[in-house]
Amino acid sequence: MFDYLLSIRFEYPYLLLVILLFIFCSLFCKAKIPTYIVPHLNIFTKNQASTNVFQGLLKYISIIGAVIALASPHTKLNTQLIKNDGIDIVLSLDTSGxxxxxxxxxxxxxxSRFTVVKDIVKEFIPKRVNDNISIVVFGTSVMMxxxxxxxxxxxxxxxxxxDVGIVGDKTALIDSLVSSTNILKSSKAKSKVIILLSDGADNSSTIPLEIALKLLNKYEIKVYTISIANSNKIILNQIATQTKGKSFSANSKEKLNEIYEEINKLETSKIENNKITLKNYLFFYPLFLAIMSLIILIYLKNKE
Known part of the structure; x- marks a missing residue:
């Protein structure tokens, strides 16, 4: 119960200051009324005092309850992501010999190079909290x-x-781009990205580069290319440039890690804008208490 009370938050907490203002005025802003001394009224003063205390309590409950209701108390149920506003990413990884x-x-x-790549990719994926991710591997052929x-x-x-050689020892780099495009072409995401990593020249693709580039531009897919050990940099740079991406080169694990960190920063999802916070509003309870207290107070006043 105590933990639940601590979990309560207010949408308009500044309105709670009205309670302090009310307490201050009730103590120091009392209206001056003339005093009449009437003897032998001791019998009535005790009853009147207890009635006044009860009515005063009802008045406080009415006002404080109403102010708390206006401050909109609530508890947070959970948070849901609006996933269509994120980024769809295909990680295309070279598994050639x-x-x-x-x-x-x-x-x-x-x-091995591929062991290093796996370690870095496993660190990269959890950072893309709000994004759809697919993994494609390519060697002699391509596999999703x-x-x-x-x-x-x-x-x-x-x-x-x-592992290395899972789809053959050759390098079907261009075919992997087309396969990645097929994954992303029907995506409704605002941004579609392929991160293509390879350490060798294409020697197994059946689809021309020109066709792959046309498909990438048709579906507005951006490609970030990563060349391992400075291999095949010309074609990788061409792919990145013509798809409005960026080309990188890595010759060590440290450098590769820096590249994935940079891509992570370049392709940021506005996570806070893609969240819906579900709340359980509690204003009804203090409002109901305030209304009931006010009804009883009016009844007692009219009864005098």
Whole structure:
């Protein structure tokens, strides 16, 4: 019960100052009335005093209850996200054979490139609180690892099962862009983004780059490209430039982490504007108490 009372908030808390004003006026702003001394009225004064105290209490309850009701007390039930106003993101990850290479993490040279990428992506995903995310992996062919979803826990678990060569050892980079576009083309999100990471030249795609770029621009999809170890920078830079994205290059785990941090800042969701806070309004209770007190007070006054 005590915890519940502590959870109560007011939409217009400044109105509660009216209570202090009322108490101040009741103590120091009393009207001066003439005093008449009538002997032998001791018998009536006790009853009158108790009646006045009760009426005064009713007056206080009426005014304080009304002010509290006007201040709009409420408790917070929960918060819901308006998810259509977020960003839909496809993480397109290279799982070709070259991602087995070691030495990308100077602090742990025995880690493969793809192990480092998985660790950083697993840190990136939970930061996109208000966004739909899909994961695509590409090698000789392309596979959608997860559809667009808000279920970050499931996505993090699926990443653990991804490995180099899961869809072949070659690099179908352009095909992965088209597959990512197919995922995003029917999205109603205000912003659609592909984050494409690769460490090698395309040697397996069946779709020309020009077609992929036309589709990306048709559906207004922005692409951020990340080149691992400065590979294939020309084509990745072309993709980013023509889709109004940005091109990056990473030669270490630290640099790759910085790139994902920068993309995270570039593509910010206005989370606070996408929330609806559900409230349980409580003004009825003090208002009902105030009205009942006022009715009783009027009845007693008329009875005198």
């Amino acid at each position: 070259s991602m087995k290479e070691l030495g990308f993490n100077p602090l742990n040279p025995m880690e 690892a997860t559809p667009l979803s808000f279920d970050k826990d499931a996505q993090l678990e699926i990443i653990d099962y991804l």
